[in-house]
Amino acid sequence: MPCNTVILISGSGSNLQAFIDSAQSGRLDATISAVISNRPAAQGLERARDAGISTAAVDHTAYSNRDDFDAALREVIDGYQPDLVILAGFMRILGADFVRHYRGRMLNIHPSLLPKYPGLHTHQRAIDAGDTEAGATVHFVTEELDGGPPVIHARVPIEAGDGAELLAARVLEQEHRIYPLAAQWYAQGRLILNGNRAELDGEALPATGFPFNGTSD
Numbered sequence: 001m002p003c004n005t006v007i008l009i010s011g012s013g014s015n016l017q018a019f020i021d022s023a024q025s026g027r028l029d030a031t032i033s034a035v036i037s038n039r040p041a042a043q044g045l046e047r048a049r050d051a052g053i054s055t056a057a058v059d060h061t062a063y064s065n066r067d068d069f070d071a072a073l074r075e076v077i078d079g080y081q082p083d084l085v086i087l088a089g090f091m092r093i094l095g096a097d098f099v100r101h102y103r104g105r106m107l108n109i110h111p112s113l114l115p116k117y118p119g120l121h122t123h124q125r126a127i128d129a130g131d132t133e134a135g136a137t138v139h140f141v142t143e144e145l146d147g148g149p150p151v152i153h154a155r156v157p158i159e160a161g162d163g164a165e166l167l168a169a170r171v172l173e174q175e176h177r178i179y180p181l182a183a184q185w186y187a188q189g190r191l192i193l194n195g196n197r198a199e200l201d202g203e204a205l206p207a208t209g210f211p212f213n214g215t216s217d
Ligand code: GAR
Pocket: 009, 010, 011, 012, 013, 014, 015, 016, 044, 088, 089, 090, 091, 109, 110, 111, 119, 136, 172, 175
């Protein structure tokens, strides 16, 4: 049975597109049963509709507090009974109850080499710090913001003269490779969250996640 997957987005949805393409080409054994956005105008919803995937918007501005928003979002997600929930550029902080409900079956991608630079403006912060490399990390979602156990990371060089936008584009290319791969490991039952550690094939993953080197085996 393909892994029943719900994807949450807020924006352009290029990671979502990578999931759609991977599922269509057979590299990802998943059925994307819905794409849900907190922004009704998110471009990613268009991508989902183009691929014939159900969409929903749960507009956070319509809720006066986080708990109500989380409850509404959870109800929509659970209507699809997903095996896996993917945060793909979903830019709302989720409350502890919500996160606990999906513990072990919710992944996020963050555009930095975690634990460096949780939060926003990761690329500018890496450039300002004089770092020579940046990257992205897929991790299980726990109550700690961008702090759950890493699954896989990819590194990219920071070149002299790079601006945040150029660097973001370079990192995104890698995001599109590592995120569907992590989901495929999950779909195959190879990737689990065991207590507070991510395990692949029964072995604890390194503290910063599996170092992606360009191949997907
Ligand atoms: C991606 O770079 C993703 O890593 C980042 O938002 C972008 C979404 O792009 N996520 C976060 O910053 C989460 N904290 P996309 O909509 O084109 O996939």
